[in-house]
Amino acid sequence: MKHLYLHIPFCHRRCSYCDFNTYANMESRIETYVDALCAELAMLAAEPQPAPPLSPEAAALRPTIFLGGGTPTMLTLAQMERVLAAAAAVVPLNGAEITCEANPGTVLERDYLRGLRGMGINRLSMGVQSLHDPTLRVLGRIHTAEEARRSFEDARAAGFANISLDFIFGLPGQTLEQWEHTLETIVTWGPEHFSLYALILEERTPLYAQVTAGRVSVPDDDATAAMYEAAMERLDAAGYEHYEISNWTRGQPCHHNLAYWLNSDYLAAGAGAHGHVYPRRYCNMPGIDEYIRAVQARRRPIAETTTLTxxxxxxxxxxxxxxxxxxxxxxxxxxxxxxxxxxxxxxxxxxxxxxxxxxxxxxxxxxxxxxxxxxxxxxxxxx
Ligand code: SF4
The missing domain is CATH 1.10.10 (Arc Repressor Mutant, subunit A)
Structure with missing residues (x-):
């Protein structure tokens, strides 16, 4: 298999807008979870995988491993190394694009970043989301704008030559001027890649409840559309190619996400992870303990399989x-x-x-x- 997604469902605390499959205050389970993840990867490696003919476009993609979450950078270097060693039995690491999502609140240590780089992780995707500290607090983020900038610089110093930054626009209280100022600032950082998303108010999140109760207000659709236009203009002027609706790059598109956009097959491991090996799509059990129990019983931890026509x-x-x-x-x-x-x-x-x-x-x-x-x-x- 060429593409692999690994889900690390732990966060220090839940952000107010997030509906991902992730859990706070479960640090004590990380080591056992890593054991289970490695065991699931061994099961995947032992299964024969179909190898359908690829178009030249799909064949040109590098193999990819994407460590997403949650907050993968809550793993220790030793745990991360074990996960990568197990992943290598599914996707060869040599020549692969290996991305790790990084929360600026957790990766301030340069030694840690050097360790990630040293074990072969060659792309960091940093969730910065905003450069406005009061907004970061409303979002429940665990870092300030200054900490995010320092993390970016530390990642550079640690040898990461392919860094993506995530930002959200249409945030509570955000004005077009604020967003333009953010764009001006972030292009000076010079990352290889940006993912910029309009805020989606997901039901069952604290932010959704605050907005619907009228305690917090968000820009309307026209104002959010103007922010998107501003991003297109500013990033175009800075030499970034707008290669996907929400993604821009200077020469280093995300091969893992390109595999999704080409509707390629990919395996996924970890609690709540979704994989797609045509003609089937599968979703793993979302709960950390049910996931661990299934793997310990030597069963694939699949909660649901859909057959595609x-x-x-x-x-x-x-x-x-x-x-x-x-x-x-x-x-x-x-x-x-x-x-x-x-x-x-x-x-x-x-x-x-x-x-x-x-x-x-x-x-x-x-x-x-x-x-x-x-x-x-x-x-x-x-x-
Ligand atoms: S750090 Fe990311 S995954 Fe974790 S709660 Fe916040 S947005 Fe969700």
């Missing part, structure tokens, strides 16, 4: 691929789905092009500027 595969290949600025390649679609794009969606493509929402050239179909603004209307045509 060829129609599902085609729809997902379009919906994921159209997120990319370069769109979906006809050659890629045919290699992944087994029949030509025109045969699967000829009339739909014709109609969307007539409405100015997509365009076709050089063997690819992509969203127009108007299509990007109305992305959901395009995506629903492929379901």
């Amino acid at each position: 060829p129609t599902d595969l085609e729809a997902e290949t379009m919906m994921m691929g159209l997120r990319l600025s370069r769109g979906v390649g006809f050659e890629h679609f045919a290699a992944r789905c087994g029949r030509p794009l025109e045969v699967a969606y000829g009339p739909t493509l014709h109609d969307l092009a007539a409405r100015g929402l997509i365009e076709q050239n050089e063997g690819r179909v992509r969203l127009t500027a108007r299509g990007r603004m109305l992305g959901n209307r395009v995506f629903e045509r492929f379901v």
Whole structure:
């Protein structure tokens, strides 16, 4: 298998907007969890995996391992090393893009960062989210803007030459001027990659409750759209390529996420992790203890499996691929789905092009500027 996601479901405390599968105050379980994760990886390594033909685009991706969470940087270096050694039996580390999500509140030690780099982790994805300390407090983040900047510099000093920064816009109380100031500042840091997301108010989060109760206000859709436009303009001026709806890079796109956008197969391990090996998608048990118990009983800790039809595969290949600025390649679609794009969606493509929402050239179909603004209307045509 070429791509592997590993979920580390621990956080020091829950951020107010987060609905990820992650748990606070469970530090005592980390060592046992790491044992279970390594055992699950051994099970995955022992299973034969299908090797479907890849399009040139998918074949060109590096192998990838992505340590996400939660907060993977809550693992000690020794625990991280054990996880990587177990992962190496699934995806060879040599030549792989190995990303670790990093919370600036946990990675201030340079020795720790050097240790991560030294064991082969070659990409850091740092969740900074905001440079406004009062907002960081509302979000429940455990770091200040200054700590985030120091973590970034420490990561550079530790030898990380591929760093991605995550920010959120449309935050409580955020103004366009504040966001523009943030953009001005972060381009001077010079990371290789940015992921910028509009705030999504997820039900069952404390922030959702605060906003719906009127205690906290967030910018409206127009103001949030203006922030997105500002990001496109500023990052374009700074030489970043806007290669996916929420992602920009200077020469180092995230190969792991490209695998998702190409609708490639990938394995996933860890509590609540989702994997996709066509024709099946699976989701692991979300609870830390149920996950550990299943693995200790030598069972795959799968909570749910969905069988995908060829129609599902085609729809997902379009919906994921159209997120990319370069769109979906006809050659890629045919290699992944087994029949030509025109045969699967000829009339739909014709109609969307007539409405100015997509365009076709050089063997690819992509969203127009108007299509990007109305992305959901395009995506629903492929379901
Ligand atoms: S650090 Fe990340 S995963 Fe953990 S609670 Fe905050 S947003 Fe969620």
